[in-house]
Structure formats: C-alpha cells, structure tokens
Amino acid sequence: MSVSKSTNSKPYILVVDAGNTSIKWSVFLGxxxxxRGRDKDIDTQCFDIKSVYFASVRGREANQILLDSIQDRYKKAVCTLLDVRSHACNVINAYDEPYRLGIDRWLGVLYAYHRYQSNVVIIDAGTAVKIDVIDKNGKHLGGYIAPGGRLMEQALTSNTGRIRFSEDDMEDIDGLPKNTGQAVRLGCREMMFGFVERVLRDYPNSVFLFTGGDGEYLMKQLDVDGFFDPDIVLKGAKLLGDERVIM
Incomplete structure (x- = not known):
C-alpha cells in the first residue's frame, strides 16, 4: 500500500523488526x-509516524545506527525499544535467563497467547524451524530450534565433498528418490516433517499456529488442522509496545 501524503490526524505506529539480514517494516493504524515493506521500501513512504516500536536481534552498534536513521526520519516520533523479560502481556517466560530467548520468538509467543487464550504450539518455519509451546494459563513452556530443510541440505552438501547435484535432478519426483539430488532434498525435508509431527503429537489439545516463509507449505504438507499467520512477530511487537507505552 502506498501513501502519497501524510495524515496528521491519524496515530500511525511504525513497527521495526530488524533481523540479521533484512529489516521488516510495518505501519499500524489501530x-x-x-x-509493510523490507529494507529500503521505507524510503518511499510518507506516513506521519507518532510512535516507533523497535525490535532487533542485531548488535548494539548496528542497532544504534538504525535507530539514528529512524529518529532522523521521524523527528517527532517516540521510540520504544522492545526487549525480552520474565513476563509481559499476561505471559510468563520459560527461560531462567529471559534475555536469552530471541526477541522474535518472544513476540510470537505474546501474540499467540493474546490471540487464542489457549494451549498454543507455534511453528515458525524459515531458515530454521522454531517451535514454542504456551499453555492455556499463559505460561511459556519452552521450545526447540532446528535447521530447516534447506539449511540441512546445505550442511550436508558442504561437508560431504562427493555430494553434488543440480536443480534438474529435482524433476520428475515420483515415489522414492531416484538420484542424489532428490535423496538429499527429500531426505532433509522428511527429517523436518518428522520433527514437527513429533512435537505436534506431544501437544494434541492445542492450537497449531504456523508462520514463517515455509509455514503455510509445512502446514499443508503435514495436513495439519491449524492456522497460518505470517505477521505474528509484527503483531506481537505492536502488542508489547502498546503495553510498554501504557506502563
């Protein structure tokens, strides 16, 4: 969505999700x-931002550079830095050292419990597959981090010199793999499927919430009765930012 001019009467909030390789921007109204956009997409927007909610997995120096550029662009906006604590938004963090839980996982957990008020299993399928479990009382029980299918594939091929294949090898897949490329890719994929299936089986009376670039694909491949939402981190950031501002 493109905005041609600022609208001073509307309280737009900019949520910043700064990952190691890219920055996700989203503007909320209510x-x-x-x-929403990535990286330099923000340069074309003219929203009159009143508040900025900033979440990042980057180091202190990189964060400061990004914060300075945001403050320079939105000089009147109030910036709220989002971090991980022992509890927030009616959710209790499972970690003994809360700050060691990634901010992206924490924000997803906050939103998932806020949205469903139930036992929830979050499956975030991207480069890594991250799973977090929350009970109906808002207690984060913990979770897992495992490599996604492509990351496993890269690890296998980079550490095994004789495994070489091209994308052409992935054509005409029917039944069991019949060449090395198919064997590697489908084998890694099946490992990912098995990992997720095992965790879901351990928490049957739960809402299954999928997110991430491969989240919807994974949900469909496993034929899981669940929900897909690509924006749970952004929505969690908005939720936590609102709480921090009120406090």
Whole structure:
C-alpha cells in the first residue's frame, strides 16, 4: 500500500523488526497493518509516524545506527525499544535467563497467547524451524530450534565433498528418490516433517499456529488442522509496545 501524503490526524505506529539480514517494516493504524515493506521500501513512504516500536536481534552498534536513521526520519516520533523479560502481556517466560530467548520468538509467543487464550504450539518455519509451546494459563513452556530443510541440505552438501547435484535432478519426483539430488532434498525435508509431527503429537489439545516463509507449505504438507499467520512477530511487537507505552 502506498501513501502519497501524510495524515496528521491519524496515530500511525511504525513497527521495526530488524533481523540479521533484512529489516521488516510495518505501519499500524489501530490494530491493523496498513503498510509493510523490507529494507529500503521505507524510503518511499510518507506516513506521519507518532510512535516507533523497535525490535532487533542485531548488535548494539548496528542497532544504534538504525535507530539514528529512524529518529532522523521521524523527528517527532517516540521510540520504544522492545526487549525480552520474565513476563509481559499476561505471559510468563520459560527461560531462567529471559534475555536469552530471541526477541522474535518472544513476540510470537505474546501474540499467540493474546490471540487464542489457549494451549498454543507455534511453528515458525524459515531458515530454521522454531517451535514454542504456551499453555492455556499463559505460561511459556519452552521450545526447540532446528535447521530447516534447506539449511540441512546445505550442511550436508558442504561437508560431504562427493555430494553434488543440480536443480534438474529435482524433476520428475515420483515415489522414492531416484538420484542424489532428490535423496538429499527429500531426505532433509522428511527429517523436518518428522520433527514437527513429533512435537505436534506431544501437544494434541492445542492450537497449531504456523508462520514463517515455509509455514503455510509445512502446514499443508503435514495436513495439519491449524492456522497460518505470517505477521505474528509484527503483531506481537505492536502488542508489547502498546503495553510498554501504557506502563
């Protein structure tokens, strides 16, 4: 969505999700996302931002550079830094050292419990597959981090010199793999499927919430009765930011 001019009467909030390789931007009006983008997409937008909620997995120096650029762009905006604590938004963190839980996982947990108020299993399928479990009382029980299918594939091929294949090898897959490329890719995929299936089987009376670039694909491949939402980290950031501002 493109905005041609600022609207001073509307309290737009900019949520920043700064990952190691890219920055995700989203603009909220109330609880609705009215614009989203990555990296330099923000340069074309003219929202009159009143508040900035900032979540990042980057180091202190990189964060400061990014914060300075945001403050320079939105000089009147109030910036709230989001971090991981022992509890927030009616959720208790499972970690003895809360700050060691990734901010992206924490924000997803906060939103998932807020949205469903139930036992929830979050499956975030991207480069890594991250799973977090929350009970109906808002207690984060912990979770797992495992490599995604492509990451396993890269680890296998980079550490095994004789495994070489091209994308052409992935054509005409029917039944068991019949060449090395198919054997590697489908084998890694099956390991990922098995990992997720095992965890879901351990928590049957739960809402299954999928997210991440491969989340919807994974949900469909496993034929899971669940929900897909690509924006749980952004929505969790908005939720936590609102709480921090009120406090």
């Amino acid at each position: 609880d609705d996302i009215v614009w």
